[in-house]
Amino acid sequence: MGDLRKSSMRFFSDQNLCYADILPPSEIRARIEVAVLNFLRILASPTPAISDLPLINRRSSNCRTSKGLLAQVSCVFLSHSFCTRSLMRANTAKAFIRVWKVMEMCFGVLVQEKRVTQRELFYKLLCDSPDYFTSQLLVNRTIQDVVALLQCSRYSLGIMASSRGLVAGRLLLQEPNQEVVDCSECGLSGHAISGDLNRLETLILNTDARYIIVVEKHAIFQRLAEDRVFNQIPSILITAKGYPDIATRFLLHRLARAFPDLPILALVDWNPAGLAILCTFKFGSIGMGLEAYRYACNVKWLGLRGDDLEMIPEQSLVPLKPRDLQIAKSLMSSEVLQENYRRELEIMVQHGQRVEIEALYFHGYDYLGKYIAKKIVQANYI
């Protein structure tokens, strides 16, 4: 029972949760085949019609939060609200066809038992149907549509995540029957996190760290890695170099489960975007709500925070951009945001200013390490 309590228990009491399954290729192929058969069946029926595609709605209106009952993790998930892609409406007809085209492409990939990245998929689709796919963004969105239609993970579709993430510090990684990789010896660029979730899943992890530090920016990660901060404070450094990708989150989640006693601390810029990144690690995202909820971790906000501002020279304060305000607004409207975060956000918006972590260098290049150490020791994280 104690074990159960220790493990981050989630109690999803509602059937409203919608999630994407991680399934083998044969299963996904089968789902696509069912889709085709149903389409043809309805097309060839006595009352023929062109069926609409029901997609789980990936909007904040369909977003629910679940608060872990016994433990600390809340996450964001999607419920059973559908939106449709229909051929019969002129402005969504193309989107409708795009979904089918991506399904066709993924089906082919799965039949050949291959894996492709989103980028590769984009180029294939661009050559095949230039009228329909004009940008990577369109491809990514359509992939999410297919995920929402078939309710399977992107990975199951044969799409590899190309990860941006890096990990460094006191962590030993070993793929089965491979050499052990010591992440403290990877130099200032750290160890690249694989995009292949399967491989990440099978990694054998070992650590003697006491903390996991999630870093927003690559430059800061490099600085910390170069200064070997992880030896001064036994820690694991991890970064997604910006907005978190699924692979980085996956690894973080694995670390969190494997080493549940390690607090996860986030080092982000003091601006709405930084907080948004933190929240994505913490709760998941709506856009990838069918999959991302699984990887929610109990991340705490180390810095920069409002009370750090006194250490920052005036000149480092930069006005907020309109985009920042938009992000702030959408964060505010999220019911999952806790009170202290909300307060911080309010101060940000009131000041109308933001600060980057680099501002701390005012006090010297090694100040950052000291800053972190001090905060950790004081348990000054929320």
Added chain:
Amino acid sequence: MEPITSDPCYSSWLEKSKSPSHSLFKEELVELYRRAGVASIFCSLPPKRVSPRAPMEIASANVICLQVSFCDLQEILPFSSSIGFCKHPLVSLATQRCRLSGEPCRLSVVVKCSLPSDPLLIRISISDTGVGSCLEEFQGLKFSRQSIGDEKWDGVLSVRTTGKCDNEVYHYQLNLKESASARRLTRLPSNPKNGVKFSGTEVILSMFESADALVAEINCFFQKNVAYELVVERGDAPGSQCEHVFLANESNPLSFSASNLECLKSGIEDYVLKHGYKKEHLKVGSGTAYCTEGHQNTGWMMDTVIAISEISEPISSCFRTSGAKSEVIYFKDFSPCSVSRSSMKALTSIDWRSFGLTLKSIANQGGYAFLDWEGLPPNTRIDIILHSYHKQAIMPSAKQETQLDRNLIKRAVKLALDDLKEKHAGVLLSAHALKIRSYAPDLAKTIAGLILSSNDSGFQGECFSLLGLQCQGVGGEIVEDCIKKKIISVIEMNDRKSHERSEDVAPFLFEDECLQELDFQEDEYEEGVGFVFLARLYMRFSQLDQLMLKPRILSMGVLESPAWLPTVYWQLEIEHGYSLS
């Protein structure tokens, strides 16, 4: 001079006119006219008349057929309108009488010079074999001094009429110039019928007018008579310069019981086909709208026929209009009629766009409405005919001139357009449907590609059988083509139905009974609210007999139970769905 009706030849002719076969008809009629001194009619016709047969060719078993040369009565008859003498009450009354009889009838109007010595005095006779006249219809006629001068006509009508059950042919004289009603009607001695059963009426009037003037007007009339032919249906008239000859279509005679609408349709078909358009390129739609006041049918109705025809190469068209313009031919009570302003407004207010047509402009030229289309495919023409009439033949009077409901025209035209779409797939597709249809090839290609890239022959086999294709050796193009055809037919069908149903929801790919109604918004993403129980959704997938799914469904049930039950177990299951032990 003997009136025609008393001629024994006339009665036998009347009898014969009711029989479908008319081999002797021609001779009899010639004889009749010769005896009445009207052989000159044929000579007075324009020499360019196309078919020498034309004037005598009488359609078989039709409602009315028009005899020759009653053309320029519009000029000389009192109270005629500027368009078509046929609006003349006398002819109109005769028409009504014929309709009332319910049998094939004959209406003839004969103009002849009364006296060879005085070519200016002409005699006009309008006779019909319809029901006998109740004289009230004549009593209702008003004489307008503006339309014809006092000196031209003395206002006297000589009327002979008899009903089927009457024993004699009654003879009256009506003086329309007489204001006092008592002195208007004079009864004259009747003629016995000697047991012969027939009915008919003849109205004769004489007036001063130049026969040459009449001849000069013939072409003008005949032009308009073209339109008349359509209503009157296989009537015959000598052609104008453009060879508008309507010969009885003996190969396809309409049965007597053909409705007015069918007559109209047949007429326009003949009309168009005779101008080089092929039958297979002709698409006709028709409809009838009823005028209602409150919830009651007033009895007024409007038949509409719309014909769309295409030719591969343009011919020197004798039509008044070229392809991009349509003339709206308008009839009222079986007579050509000028188009009223409210009708023009009605035509403008029709939603042509939902039928894929763009109306550039509408013009009224000489009483005819011309619709100018934008972007009509070349060598395509659209003909529209409207005919409003009362269900029962009623005597028209000034009071009963109903203002045609503007909506009646809209409704009637729309009915005909819908009928066209219904009968002919792919015609008059709205712009929306055309756009959607353009995506059909891509969708078909994608789905065909999906089917063919599978290495599961069972799946492929089932797809082929759903499409109605043979399993063996089916090429990609055939599959693609088959799917494309089906998709296009659905699009066209939906377009036809789009007027009737408002928000019809297409079935979902994964249909579930639990799915409640969805609201649609005009957006990239259309948000809907539906609650599908996940278990049921996955039942769909479990159709595939994937064993690994069943435990999942079971575990869904477990969700309900309190947390201390195998939550961890469940968690593992979700994340490692396929590696169950």
